[in-house]
Amino acid sequence: RVVTQNNEPWWVLSDVCSVLEIRNAPDAAKRLDTDEKSTIVITDSGNLNAERTIINESGLWSLVLTSRKAEAKRFKKWLTSEVIPSIRKHGGDMATHQEDTPETLMARALQLADKTIKDRDAQLKDVLPKASAFDELANTDGLFTxxxxxxxxxxxxxxxxxxxxxxxxxxxxxxxxxxxxxxxxxxxxxxxxxxxxxxxxxxxxxxxxxxxxxxxxxxxxxxxxxxxxxxxxxxxxx
Incomplete structure (x- = not known):
């Protein structure tokens, strides 16, 4: 799920954690800076007016790029090698299906970001080399000059x-x-x-x-x- 605030996309943290197989969403929220997260009231089926934590694009990449789990690395590779190129090539909205997975929900969220943020295509091109460089960085301990x-x-x-x-x-x-x-x-x-x-x-x-x-x-x-x-x-x- 995604919400738009001031033309910026914000993802529901629990959905992101589901994709990355992060069991404790509150702990994940603690690792983010205050400007990377917020809260919003979402009406859920059977749980009206539930307060949910949402994260912006910076928070999304913070979780993906700093996670050492194999699931996060696979998701990062899927995100940068399949989802973003598909958005750039085909565009358009994705149909909603009952069997949607968190991955397809995330893909539609990225599509929304592509439509609503000015110069999104140029920014997405920047994401690919960054993610590629951090593939190696994620397996490296230590400090950098x-x-x-x-x-x-x-x-x-x-x-x-x-x-x-x-x-x-x-x-x-x-x-x-x-x-x-x-x-x-x-x-x-x-x-x-x-x-x-x-x-x-x-x-x-x-x-x-x-x-x-x-x-x-x-x-x-x-x-x-x-x-x-x-x-x-x-x-x-x-």
Whole structure:
């Protein structure tokens, strides 16, 4: 099931959890940021005016891309290799059948998003390379440097770091004397970043240890949803 609020599609969390075979929907909701979830009253058969948790597109991808379960990986592959290309090729509404599965319901939800959101086709094209890159990332433990994170998100390193320093993200700040990029406490507490102790040697100052900001898998998923794919401005010929 899907609802549209301010021309944005929101999926019923219990339906998404059914597709991903996540047994505890409330726990899944706790893993999402406040801007990725909301509640709505839905009239269900036999359960009138039931309050349901709904999630937006960022929340949907957060659950899919951060899940290590085989079911989630299969769903991610099905979503990016079959559903989205089918929507792009055939378009139109899907007929409703009594035997509809959660997967077909999700497919129609994506169709609705394709119709109601401006430039949806361009955004869906961005989703495919992101999902492909995260296929490998989902099986990898550890932290990622700012340079590697920029590559994974498809951004030039300098502009990527600027995004992390500036509003609305503001995960990093520049030390006033050393000029080093350092992580704020909040993204570390939220699990988006961590700090790795690095020791360097200088001819004049000798040995120096400092905290190098690193980005977690959860942080990469969040950034991918927030900043999208880098799109440089085209120069206008004189």
């Amino acid at each position: 700012l340079r590697d994170s920029a590559k994974l998100c498809g951004w030039p390193e300098k502009l990527f770091i600027q995004k992390l320093v500036q509003s609305p993200i503001k995960w990093l700040y520049v030390h006033s004397s050393s000029g080093r990029k350092l992580a704020y406490a909040k993204p570390i507490k939220d699990g988006y970043m961590d700090v790795k102790q690095v020791t360097v040697f200088h001819k004049t100052t000798g040995r120096e240890t400092y905290g190098q900001p690193m980005i977690t898998q959860k942080g990469l998923t969040k950034l991918s949803a927030k900043i999208g794919v880098f799109a440089p401005r085209k120069e206008i010929a004189a």
